[in-house]
Amino acid sequence: MRFKAKLAPEQVSLLYSVIVPLARLSSSASETSAWARNGSILYMDSDRFSISCKGRSQETDGISCFAEFRAAEGIFLEHRIESVAENNGILMEIDLGQLKLALQSVCANSMNSSERGTIEAAYNLDERSAVFKLAKRNNMACLCIEALSASKIQVHHAVPVRILRVTDKQQYMPPMIDDPTVKLQIVAPHQVQTRPLRTILENMRTMETARSTHPTVLVYGNQQSGELTISLESEGASIRAYFADVAPAATADPEKYECTVKVDARKLSAALQWQQQPQYISSALLGLLENQQLILHVSLEPAGVGFFTYYVPVHYLSKEAD
Template sequence: MRFKAKSSKAQIAFLSSIISPLSRLSPTAFLKFDATKLRISARNKDSNDVMGFCEVRLDCLYSDYKISSLNDSQIMLELDLSHFRTSLLSIHSTLSHSDTCYIKLAKRNTQPCLCVETSTSSSSTLSHDLPCKILQVEEFMNCLPPKTSTPSVQVYLPSPSNPTIRTCIERLKSLGRRETDHIFVEGSTSGWLSFTGMVTGACSKATFEDLNVEFSDSKASEAYRVDQLQMSQGCGNDDDLSVQVKVQNKKLLEIFKWQVSMQKWVDESTLCIVEDEMVIIHVILPRFNGDGGEEEETGFCTFYCPTVAFDPDDEME
């Protein structure tokens, strides 16, 4: 089994921006390398916890790499992503634009490690040996994203610039001296999205309007097609489809942490509401022009936040 790769300073910055939000979701994560892609699954054993899943092309992370194993050049390992994030940030801070970072699998005193190291132009060397556990590739089937129903509403999020949605949610959770445990998320096919925090006697709400709506692969798609047909016949339905779910505010904040580290590494992002199940954020990484001049996909990161049941006291005006 062998994995060795080298990255430029820009590629290390890209990789660390992806690792950073995932590292905050669970103590450890599962990484699967194959001949062309890296997949990362950050999830706890509790199905009610948030989860992150990422898939990215290796040639976007590394300027050169070699991978081999007895299992068709596939390797799976379990790793502490917070250690990986720290090592990448440390390496990045020491690199000049001409320096190279090396990442490889190796053994240190019989312990498998993912090693991150560099030799800088000033002749100094910096290395981090991160203990990891080598697993059977087949085990990654247990690390795949949860299966969910078709989303009711999908809206494109504003670009992750200030003030971010995450900042608004942080402000919503505290109403005066009281803190709400839950946030109500509501979206509509007319292109608006709202976040509401409530405590007894107080309510605070942030609304984002004029958002683009994704109709494919959602429950709204068929309703939209029927409505367009009715409108062409002069009997359209003016009612927009909207759906509201309730989530824990701490968990909702966790799936928006990507807006901090990934601001410059996002092509587009969508928020999907699966009624009574999940709030999902799907982040598309920047596309690039391939050898043929056509746009090619780099990869994606997806974050999952389970909903909680409504209480009788949750009735809002």
């Protein structure tokens, strides 16, 4: 089993920007072992590189996220993979927190100088690229990351991984759900400014903290009018944010054009952390499925390189409450 890939600085930065919110989602402060506490799944084959993780803290429990990148001419400049498994695939468990720190170090130490000398030749690194490879360190499987710092010192990280059977891949795939009743583009392609849903939600949470430690919000979407409303209501307070002219996307049943879901404000905020780095976002779709899921599907920039999708659990909402 072998894996080796070369990434340009822009590709490392893109991967890091996706890993950061996923590492927060999958981290836990419990006293269990690191694997049980923070383990997430990486899958790679000749065509794709994907990440699967779940929320593991009280604020993120029940959330799952699935990210996928195009491998060739996508997240990698070049890559080679050898496996006896189906589709030449490799499946592994990894702590995204450790991977995030490794990528952060590589991003901080990227350089522009073209004079590499013998170091470049020894580690097969070109002017600014980083190398990812699967190797053993101290008899432990690791995802190793190598790059050169501005002072021509090799930067090396070895993130422990646990190799899994590729036949178990289906256990870590996105959940099977119905087509959302409402789909609204909260970030349209080539849109300069994103709708600051997380900022508004955090302001709501701040105003509500004194009344409730577990605030919930109602999210209403109208496919026909392009209306999106987020409201938080409690004794003596009602806070609502309105967004008009939100572009709709096609749905399976055009006759059902509106939907309301009730969701934990902390979970929704956790699923919106990607809005802190909008430069890598091409478009984002909000999907509402009554009493089932709130879905956030985000396409990455440059277009076609990949996407990630959050699946956020919702509270049961009776017809009378709706």
